[in-house]
Amino acid sequence: MSAGTQLSWRVILRLAWRNLWRNHRRSLIMLSAIALGVCGMIWMTALMRGMVDQMIDNSIKTLSGHIQIHAPGYLDDPSVEHLIPPISKSLALQGLLDSEDVVAWSQRIRVPAVIRSEREVYAVTLVGIDPAREQGLSFIGESITDGDYISSVDDKRLLVGRKLLERLETKLNRRVVLMSQDPENNIAERGFRIGGIFDTDPQATETSYIFAGLETVRKMLNMGTGVSEVSLLGHDYRKLDALKNKTQSAAMENADVKTWAEQDPYMGTMLNVMDGFILIWFTIIFLALSFGLVNTLLMAVFERTREIGLVQALGMKSSNILLMVLVESIIMLIIGLVAGNILTWLTILPVQDGIDISGVAEGLEWAGMSSTLLPALLVKDVLLANAVVLVLGILASLFPAWRASRKVPIEAITRVWQ
């Protein structure tokens, strides 16, 4: 580029910086708007992410895990008739479950049942579990608030949710009777002592499931060695395609292998649309913000019309004038973004352990939410918010900058303030 066609960045930066503070009150108001806008964007995203993460986490922890293996037909008819062979019968599956790809796994028997106390009867899902393997896989290992967790697959005690206990009008250590169907379609019945009470979110889980040792349930139902499902956890609930393929290959040929998102399409769809929704959300907030930004820059350009004419007369090219106004806008955007990020960090830090929303949690329970909302601050969301403001901010600044660069020198110099 020939001499004179390019003003050094240092000069452009100096001019832009000093011009920015000519009307410091207006600049500060605009900077505050950008900072609060970015803070609002990130905050709302963190809350929405936290809400969805929590719903998914609750769903996964309830019993689904990341991936489940069922016998064909089980999902349509979750009865004792549709069983898969135990893990010990499949070397390939055993190998996969013991590999580093899998964080935790367990096999379960899960059948419809009826629980009867001295006073009430309720329909529930009876889950036969390996208590050691459920630790870290599902909620049950960490949710016992009264009594004890069952100690083995042969443990003959029952784990009941607190809400169900209230409905049954019974207590810890009291006896209840369970009824279900065995593989021969006969009624299988057995008495259990309530050994532990669990509390969990959402409360619907407390009324839906009861837990007993896997072998105890097997004996009650006069079953063979089969199980209803194998549930496993990978490393990231968002990236399960490879693990699902491996599981499908390792499981029996016609096994029904499904990820949590396939089992719960509502949650899966919510996760899929989340990123797109966040981008739309950012853009809407920015559009509101951009009016202020464009107005501020147009005012700044309007006030400096004569000065722009002067620098044109001195030989400054239109491209440099455009650059000068753009740099001014970029500086303002960057300062606003830094302030906004700091503000977000300072305000989100005190609530990193969760926000108590127990006042409204009951109404949101249908969606699988808990009474404490954990804001999920993702680096990619912070970067996206900053990128949206910066990129759209620069685009919004193009018009004032273009206006400034297209002025005819003499019209600018002789312009009378009106």
Next chain:
Amino acid sequence: MTIEKNNAVKCLGLCKVFSQGELAVHALSDVDINISAGEFACLSGSSGSGKTTLLNMIGGLDVATSGEITVADKRLDKMTMSELADLRLHHIGFVFQAYNLIPVLSARENVEFVMQLQGLEAGQRRQQAMEILEQVGLTGMEDRRPAELSGGQQQRVAVARAIVSKPALILADEPTANLDSANSDKLMTLMRELNASKGTTFIISTHDEGVMKFAKRLVRLHDGRIVKDEMIED
């Protein structure tokens, strides 16, 4: 009219019409003028006579309605905005009556600005700026911003900026309008010295008799026409 080789500026049949609603105002009508390199010419005339318009068109800041302007052997009407900016940057220095300086830059930075556009090294820029500020009597005020300088001091900074890069042509529009007579004389003396020592061509618009006495050529305009063009004996 023939074009002489040492012409700094040549205007031929220059017209400028401003439209004010349905009214057409003829700011310049059929102006022919040649200004040779090294001249020290004053355009005089009453307010509205067209001297500032002529100056602006010679500087490529405004476009003629008809006619030709040639500066440094280049036809301005054939040049793009970018080429005009280059011409102004490398060949022409401007001094305006008012609004001369960039308010956010100090006196030295204002003087350095044109040299920065020209791509001169920082050290060279600084040295030349300090020298020229000393010449116009502003030593010690280099770091003051325009708002911290008097009208006369601001005008001297503007002159310093116009001459620091040694352009071949300096266009000054009422350069002494905001100065007292002593400062006005100092400024005109400085311009004459530069004209004599460097051969810089000056075209100055003025209606100040005190300025006209410095002129080597006096061009008088009236209602957009040249009514008198005379060389002045020293």
